[in-house]
Structures are given as structure tokens and as C-alpha cells.
């Protein structure tokens with residue numbers, strides 16, 4: 001005890017003073033970086049290429065809303081398909097039948113490991129393998145299937161984890177009241193699992209919104225352009241980045257509120273515990 | 274004790290978890306209206322035996338008969354058989370996404386296909402029976418442990434069971450909440466309910482049980498009237514156990 005006391009006395013700076021110094025250095029670095037950026041960059045040029053006011057107005061007036069709508073339609077279809085397939089895969093992962101478990105595991109690991117871009121490319125080339133194959137509702141069928149496949153692999157794991165997070169005692173209580181395995185699943189397990197799953201499923205929805213930008217691989221007519229393709233086309237024809245910036249803001253209009261909702265739900269969940 | 278046909282009749286019951294032989298050749302029966310308390314050290318197989326009565330655990334061999342119906346028969350409709358066996362768990366296992374009332378009505382509407390208003394009437398009746406008439410709309414998270422366990426009892430009673438199983442119903446409760454649950458159970462016993470109660474509450478067993486069963490190492494070591502078994506046990510293992518639970522000293 002006395003030795004430790006002596007040690008503290010010998011220390012030159014107290015931890016609190018040291019922490020304050022480290023913080024001061026961090027602020028100094030930040031200020032220097034800002035000054036350098038302000039002096040070295042050509043701000044008028046940057047403003048013209050990224051935020052040309054005329055071009056912003058033009059982009060919004062000519063096709064932005066349609067592109068936003070298309071992005072939403074592509075994502076919604078992919079999400080619904082992914083949710084259905086993901087639930088099925090989760091059930092397979094939890095099955096008593098070994099081969100179902102293995103098939104689901106292989107599928108999930110395969111499609112979680114592949115870049116979504118590769119899945120889209122494979123889908124756009126599918127007619128090579130199946131001559132005469134026509135996906136329904138072109139281009140939606142192809143886009144929804146590709147997004148659904150990518151999404152289902154992630155959602156399956158979320159759904160499985162949600163189901164497994166419901167305590168075993170819940171099912172035992174349900175079964176001891178005479179409910180069948182199916183009734184216990186629908187009335188007891190899934191409603192509780194779903195609450196657990198909402199935040200991660202919303203994150204996966206955000207991911208799918210961004211992955212929907214890969215639809216350009218499929219080859220689209222202008223009326224079917226999504227936000228990215230629309231922004232890029234306008235940027236190319238105007239030789240200016242502004243339309244792409246506007247398209248990017250279009251994504252944020254959808255994804256930011258979703259992110260905020262997820263944060264809120266996660267905070268509420270951790271408080272409730 | 275009456276000599277009429279037993280409500281529960283278990284013969285030659287064996288249960289393994291992997292290579293762990295948890296229940297060894299158990300013969301055990303319970304008469305109608307009888308209250309049996311099961312005591313014994315941790316890991317002796319009390320819960321497993323109780324869970325074999327409604328087949329939450331499937332035994333490897335032996336027969337379980339409840340109310341003339343053989344649950345271990347592969348042709349038995351186990352969901353139907355379980356409706357007449359109420360179970361109360363150590364951890365309550367209330368459905369957190371339902372109010373106290375709906376915890377009680379859920380099985381009435383989904384399993385017994387009763388009309389909503391009739392189910393509610395039955396549920397209210399049983400919540401009143403456990404002294405929670407004013408908590409019908411409360412969700413489990415808003416209830417104390419003792420109140421939750423009483424809702425769990427009301428939930429089981431709502432199915433109008435012939436038999437009630439209790440697995441250490443007061444072990445998860447703060448000491449000051451134990452009494453209210455035991456009071457409800459004592460009243461149930463007085464009303465003539467057939468009950469199997471796994472418990473560490475020796476005083477409750479002494480007062481309420483018609484018979485006390487002492488288990489150790491997966492077998493029934495000794496059983497008898499509480500006055501006899503708890504005061505003058507024949508087996509040294511029973512004596513050791515009772516000495517340990519009745520005179521708890523720092524270990």
C-alpha cells in the first residue's frame with residue numbers, strides 16, 4: 001500500500017492532465033486539416049462540378065422522381081421475395097432433417113460470400129444457360145430475383161437468429177398448454193422473434209436499397225432507370241457530377257430515416273432489457 | 274389414501290441424456306386428489322421426472338399413463354393429452370407479448386377453439402382465483418415475480434386440468450414473494466386438485482403434501498407421509514439431504 005502511494009506521488013502528470021493534452025492535439029490536427037483544405041482546393045471549380053444550381057433544378061425536374069420511384073419498386077420486390085425465401089431458408093436451417101440444413105447452409109454461405117454484382121451479371125446472362133427463358137415482367141422479374149437471392153441469404157440468418165433468441169421455455173409453456181408445434185411457432189415464437197428481427201431486417205433493407213443500383217447490369221430503357229443509372233446518364237451527358245450528387249441525395253432521403261428508426265428501436269430495446 | 278385407480282401411473286421409466294442415465298427404472302403413481310411433493314438434491318432427476326409426466330421429455334423406455342390414457346403410446350395424440358395437464362415452471366415462462374388475460378385466453382381460443390368472450394370469462398375467473406383480478410390487462414414485464422407466477426398458475430388452471438405439475442415454482446422468487454405463491458398452491462390443494470410439486474420448501478411439503486418423495490441419483494430412494502419421511506427418514510441419504518436443507522450452514 002505505502003509503495004503504491006509513493007508511486008502515485010512520483011508520477012509527473014496526472015491522468016486527467018494527460019487526457020486533456022491528447023484531446024488538444026486531436027483538435028489541432030483537425031484545424032490544420034481544415035485550413036489546408038480551404039487553401040489548397042479550388043472551391044469555385046468544385047462548386048461548379050458538384051453543386052451547379054441550374055443542373056440541380058434540371059435534374060430534379062427531369063426524371064429524378066421516376067428514378068427514385070423505380071429504385072423503391074426494385075428494392076421492395078427484392079425485399080419481399082428475400083423475406084419469403086429467407087423465412088423458408090431459416091426453417092430449413094432449423095430443420096430436424098439433415099439434408100435441408102445442409103442445403104440451406106450451402107445456399108446461405110454461397111450467396112453471402114458472392115459480390116451482389118456477380119449475382120446480377122449471372123442473372124443477366126441466364127438466357128445463355130436456358131435458351132428461350134423469359135423472366136416475367138421485364139426488367140422487374142430479373143431485378144427482383146437477383147435482389148431477392150442476395151437478400152434472402154442475409155435475411156435467413158437474421159430470421160434464424162431471431163427464432164433461436166426466443167427462450168426454449170416459451171415453446172415448452174405453449175406445448176404444455178396443448179398447442180401443436182405449428183401453433184407454438186405461429187402464436188408464440190414468431191411474434192417474439194419478429195420483434196427481435198426488425199432492426200437487423202431494416203439494416204438489410206438499407207443494404208438492398210444500395211444493391212438495387214446494380215440494375216444497370218441488366219440493361220434498362222430510360223423509363224426504367226434507377227437513381228444511380230439516371231444520375232450517371234445525366235452526369236455523362238452534362239459532363240458534370242451534379243446529377244450524381246442529386247441521385248446520391250435521393251438514396252439518403254430513403255436510407256437516413258430508416259437508419260434513425262433502427263437506432264431508436266435498438267436504443268429502446270436495450271433500455272427495455 | 275384411496276385405493277381407486279391412480280390418476281398418474283408410471284412404470285419402468287428410463288431416461289438418458291446421451292450416456293447420462295438420468296431416470297433409473299422409476300415406478301411412480303399418484304392418486305386422484307393427492308398432493309405429492311418431490312424433494313432431492315440438484316441433478317437427482319426431479320425436473321426430468323416431472324417433464325416426463327407430460328412428455329416434454331421423451332423417455333427411452335417405460336410407460337406414462339395419465340387419466341387412463343397412455344401418453345407413451347405412439348398413437349397417443351400428445352397435444353390433446355397435455356390439455357388436461359397443467360404445468361408451472363420455475364422461470365414462469367409467461368408470454369411477454371400478451372397481457373395477463375391473453376396469456377390465459379390464448380390456449381382456450383387456439384387449442385380448445387372457445388369463443389373469445391367465453392375464453393375471457395374463464396380467464397378472468399382464474400385470475401381472480403389467484404388474486405389478480407385487477408391485473409388482467411397488465412403485461413408480464415409490469416408484474417412482480419410472485420404476480421407473474423400466479424398468472425402462470427391461472428394460465429394452467431384456465432384449461433381446467435385434471436393434474437397440475439409444479440417445477441420449483443418459488444425458486445426464482447425473492448423471499449418476500451414466496452408466500453403469495455405458496456398460498457395459492459395451498460388453496461388449490463385444499464380444493465382437491467391433484468398436484469405433483471418439485472420443491473425445496475420443506476415446510477410447505479410438511480404442511481400440504483399427502484406424500485413426500487425423496488429422489489437421488491435418478492431413483493426414488495424413499496417415500497411416505499410427510500410427518501414420517503421428513504421427521505424420521507429411514508435412509509441415510511434422505512437424512513443427509515434433510516440435514517443439509519434444514520440446517521443451512523455456510524459451506
Ligand SMILES: Nc1ncnc2c1ncn2[C@@H]1O[C@H](COP(=O)(O)OP(=O)(O)OP(=O)(O)O)[C@@H](O)[C@H]1O
Pocket residue numbers: 290293295313314315316317318319320321322
Ligand atoms: N436437456 C438436457 N440435456 C442433457 N442433460 C440434461 C438435460 N436436462 C437435464 N439433464 C441432466 O439430467 C440430470 C437430472 O437433471 P434434472 O434437471 O432432472 O435434475 P433436478 O433434480 O431437477 O435438479 P435441480 O434441483 O438442480 O433442478 C442432470 O445430470 C442434468 O445435468
Ligand SMILES: [Mg+2]
Pocket residue numbers: 319320321440441
Ligand atoms: Mg430441476
